Amino acid sequence: MPSGKICGLTVKDVRFPTSLEQHGSDAMHTDPDYSAAYVIIETDSGMRGFGLTFTVGRGTEIVVCAVEALRPLVLGKSLDEITADFRSFYRLLTSDGQMRWVGPEKGVIHLATAAVLNAVWDLWARAEGKPVWKLLVDMEPEKLVSCIDFRYISDALTEEEALDILHKGQEGKQQREEDMLREGYPAYTTSCAWLGYTDQQLTQLCSKALADGWTAFKVKVGAELDDDIRRCRLIRQMIGPEKFLMIDANQRWDVGEAVAWVTHLSEFQPLWVEEPTSPDDILGHAHISKALAPLGIGVASGEQCHNRVMFKQFLQASALQFVQIDSCRVGSVNENLAILIMASKFNVPVCPHAGGVGLCELVQHLILFDYICVSTSLDKRMCEYVDHLHEHFKNPTLIRNAHYMPPVVPGFSSEMVESSVDKHTYPHGEVWRSMNQL
Numbered sequence: 001m002p003s004g005k006i007c008g009l010t011v012k013d014v015r016f017p018t019s020l021e022q023h024g025s026d027a028m029h030t031d032p033d034y035s036a037a038y039v040i041i042e043t044d045s046g047m048r049g050f051g052l053t054f055t056v057g058r059g060t061e062i063v064v065c066a067v068e069a070l071r072p073l074v075l076g077k078s079l080d081e082i083t084a085d086f087r088s089f090y091r092l093l094t095s096d097g098q099m100r101w102v103g104p105e106k107g108v109i110h111l112a113t114a115a116v117l118n119a120v121w122d123l124w125a126r127a128e129g130k131p132v133w134k135l136l137v138d139m140e141p142e143k144l145v146s147c148i149d150f151r152y153i154s155d156a157l158t159e160e161e162a163l164d165i166l167h168k169g170q171e172g173k174q175q176r177e178e179d180m181l182r183e184g185y186p187a188y189t190t191s192c193a194w195l196g197y198t199d200q201q202l203t204q205l206c207s208k209a210l211a212d213g214w215t216a217f218k219v220k221v222g223a224e225l226d227d228d229i230r231r232c233r234l235i236r237q238m239i240g241p242e243k244f245l246m247i248d249a250n251q252r253w254d255v256g257e258a259v260a261w262v263t264h265l266s267e268f269q270p271l272w273v274e275e276p277t278s279p280d281d282i283l284g285h286a287h288i289s290k291a292l293a294p295l296g297i298g299v300a301s302g303e304q305c306h307n308r309v310m311f312k313q314f315l316q317a318s319a320l321q322f323v324q325i326d327s328c329r330v331g332s333v334n335e336n337l338a339i340l341i342m343a344s345k346f347n348v349p350v351c352p353h354a355g356g357v358g359l360c361e362l363v364q365h366l367i368l369f370d371y372i373c374v375s376t377s378l379d380k381r382m383c384e385y386v387d388h389l390h391e392h393f394k395n396p397t398l399i400r401n402a403h404y405m406p407p408v409v410p411g412f413s414s415e416m417v418e419s420s421v422d423k424h425t426y427p428h429g430e431v432w433r434s435m436n437q438l
């Protein structure tokens with residue numbers, strides 16, 4: 001069916017009151033209400049595409065405004081026109097002569113770009129009758145590269161080098177696709193140990209996760225050292241010495257403090273410390289990486305890394321040992337393609353950030369593509385999983401034996417259940433109205 005011209009774009013502020021039970025809490029975000037600026041684009045031929053970006057509550061209304069500001073750049077474009085030269089469309093959104101000032105390619109405007117472009121990728125995949133991961137896997141390397149804006153990264157990755165990496169990734173891809181369809185992509189869980197959970201909750205959730213076959217666990221740290229020691233000890237005792245433990249400080253520390261704090265926790269053998277300090281501090285991360293390397297602890301970051309330019313510098317500075325792409329922070333698939341290929345060139349494993357609302361649904365497509373066509377390896381690689389809010393999606397993630405099973409439905413798995421959206425729309429949805437009356 002011809003996809004037609006985009007004739008409508010709506011955006012909704014959808015919030016879930018997760019803070020009530022401390023789901024998602026960490027040392028910096030103590031009361032997150034998992035939220036989405038949820039975008040629906042429509043074409044005059046009756047097709048729809050769904051996209052979102054993730055936030056943690058207040059402020060979603062600002063992202064909604066930013067999406068509204070992008071609307072005129074999208075309306076009237078046809079999918080064919082966009083996908084014939086996706087790089088130019090990406091630039092159109094990110095390089096508007098006036099709006100660029102409120103970015104560029106970072107902050108609220110870039111979150112809005114992510115939501116809009118995610119909807120366009122959903123529309124494209126639906127038009128092709130494929131899930132996004134399969135659309136990418138089947139795409140010629142030349143076409144993939146034509147979706148990427150190489151401006152600001154060509155000193156680290158040229159178009160020719162990207163093509164070369166993608167051409168190499170074609171070899172054996174059929175086999176890797178079959179492996180994924182059979183086994184799925186390895187995942188780790190963050191659901192057991194949010195910062196606001198009691199030790200009793202942690203113990204219960206961890207024993208259930210072990211029984212369900214999970215082999216890698218992330219614990220929130222960074223507020224009180226004594227609490228961290230107690231919680232890490234508890235979880236390490238439960239999971240034993242072989243399984244993976246990761247710690248996540250969510251930017252709580254200064255550089256020196258991070259090194260000292262993690263050194264105290266090193267007896268629990270974390271595989272990585274995540275976001276030890278400001279997500280913008282490239283040299284700080286490099287310093288921490290160097291200091292922790294002798295302890296066998298890597299540094300991971302990316303969920304609040306603005307764009308491909310920042311990732312480039314983290315990689316150039318050997319400041320990260322794990323790259324955590326996020327499907328809703330940077331400019332959608334287009335920019336994540338650049339990051340995946342750069343990570344491959346620098347030989348740094350990608351372990352995506354997920355969780356939130358919808359992040360698992362979307363990022364599974366990117367990491368499947370990474371394995372099948374870019375990294376071609378599962379060594380030191382796993383994708384985050386958080387067991388929340390999947391029931392609000394029409395095609396929720398499917399986890400089997402702690403692995404993401406590849407989605408089969410066309411699109412980006414980003415369409416939400418209409419009644420969930422209605423109930424959780426802020427501030428007039430039923431859920432918020434009833435809470436305000438309490």
Ligand SMILES: C[C@H](O)[C@@H](O)CC(=O)C(=O)O
Nearest residue numbers: 024025026029032190355
């Ligand atoms: C506020 C979010 O829940 C954050 O803690 C998520 C995160 O850091 C992670 O999943 O990693």
Ligand SMILES: [Mg+2]
Nearest residue numbers: 248274275303
């Ligand atoms: Mg994190």
